[in-house]
Amino acid sequence: MAKVQEQIESFSQGLIRRNPGEHEFHQAVNEVAENIIPFLQDRPHYQEAQILERLTEPDRIVIFRVSWEDDEGNVRTNRGYRVQHSNCIGPYKGGIRFHPSVSLSILKFLAFEQTFKNSLTGLPMGGAKGGSDFNPKGRSNREIMRFCQAFMAQLWHHIGPYTDVPAGDIGVGEREVGFMFGQYKRLTNQFVGALTGKALHFGGSLIRAEATGYGTVYMLEDMLAHRGDKIAGKTAIVSGSGNVAQYAAEKLIQLGAKVLTLSDSSGFIYDPDGITQEKLDYVKHLKGVERGRISEYAEKYSCEFHADKRPWGVEAALALPCATQNEISADDARLLIENGCIGVSEGANMPTEKQGCDFFVESKIAYAPSKAANAGGVAVSGLEMTQNSMRLSWTRDELDRRLRDIMRDIHQKCVQYGTEGDHVNYVKGANIAGFIKVADAMISTGIL
Secondary structure (H helix, E strand, O other), X not given: OHHHHHHHHHHHHHHHHHOOOOHHHHHHHHHHHHHXXXXXXXXXXXXXXXXXXXXXXXXXEEEEEEEEEOOOOOEEEEEEEEEEEEOOOOOEEEEEEEOOOXXXXXXXXXXXXXXXXXXXXXXXXXXXEEEEOOOOOOOOHHHHHHHHHHHHHHHHHHOEOOXXXXXXXXXXXXXXXXXXXXXXXXXXXXXXXXXXXOXXXXXXXXXXXXXXXXXXXXXXXXXXXXXXXXXXXXXEEEOOOOHHHXXXXXXXXXXXXXXXXXXXXXXXXXXXXXXXXXXXXXXXHHHHHHOOOOHHHHHHHOOEEEEOOOHHHOOOOEEEOXXXXXXXOHHHHHHHHHOXXXXXXXXXXXXXXXXXXXXXXXXXXXXXXXXXXXXXXXXXXXXXXXXXXXXXXXXXXXXXXXXXXXXHHHHHHHHHHHEEOOEXXXXXXXXXXXXXXXXXXXXXXXXX
């Protein structure tokens, strides 16, 4: 055991030395390494091929300038990125994020996670992530269109249906994907499935908007069922109020849970009466059409609003972090457990700090890390790719059935590789299951 710990520490030190200052990337890689390095001890073929070391270096990173004009005619400049991490099991696949916090470290962590997440879905997709420090908030539709066109004018050389298929992410929804797809189509003179998350009227897929949130709840449902329990009748706290949070809350409501909270960057609302479907429909309009703040919900429905705070102190049986990375600290994790939380399913990417993850695992609650829990979004993106290639559209029920089957299969993989006595360590299970498929493909295709 001491030897394994020394290997983990040596690996971590080398990672930090090669990637100084990239804290989010370090966190994502080390979380995987802590499970994979012990797993490799009696599997010398993976060690000899240096699989884990090779996976800490993306296949390539493209960084470019994005210049555009705002509505006043001022020239603006942002930085664009595409991190193509691994295409060993299929074309690069992963979202594009527009947010001021976008950095190389964040995109490398997201692309690294995406590789394992896509592997878990069972679909032939590699891992990538991209974006820009552009902030779409407060910008007009025409400004967003000009930025998206300028962004795609630089990116289009590096993507395509058999090369790299981007999707949306934070700050990039159906509108932004549409503008980027239009520019790609103009530049290439091709109508192909080079992006996913498109509108239904030009190649998009049903339930794509719902997929990440629904999938997060499906994973939670399977974890509880494995313990002989269920979602119905339980209280739940959800962070975020965007696409993932909205549909996670919707599926929780459908399955009989009482959802107490939603949040945004200004704070969170606590509705002790529970968020109903009618109230949730208001949130969808508030955030999707009016682009308002979650505090307006509290004003409309006369409930509590806690400014500049997160909801993790609210007592509930279930917690679904669906906002952003590292939103649950170690203290938050401890408070959740003390307040009776028995299940956590991560809708956002890496929303729990490392010490918080460790505390969830040690507490033996039903805890699904993001690479397993929120894989539903990319799974339906993969199904959109299939529909585009086949020139057909599946029904909502068919897609929901396929999504449910994929999430059930991910749960089973986690159980297979993460069972420890009478408990399932879903972090370990997800990491090992995702790693094996990628590693076997890398060995089969040689040293590249």
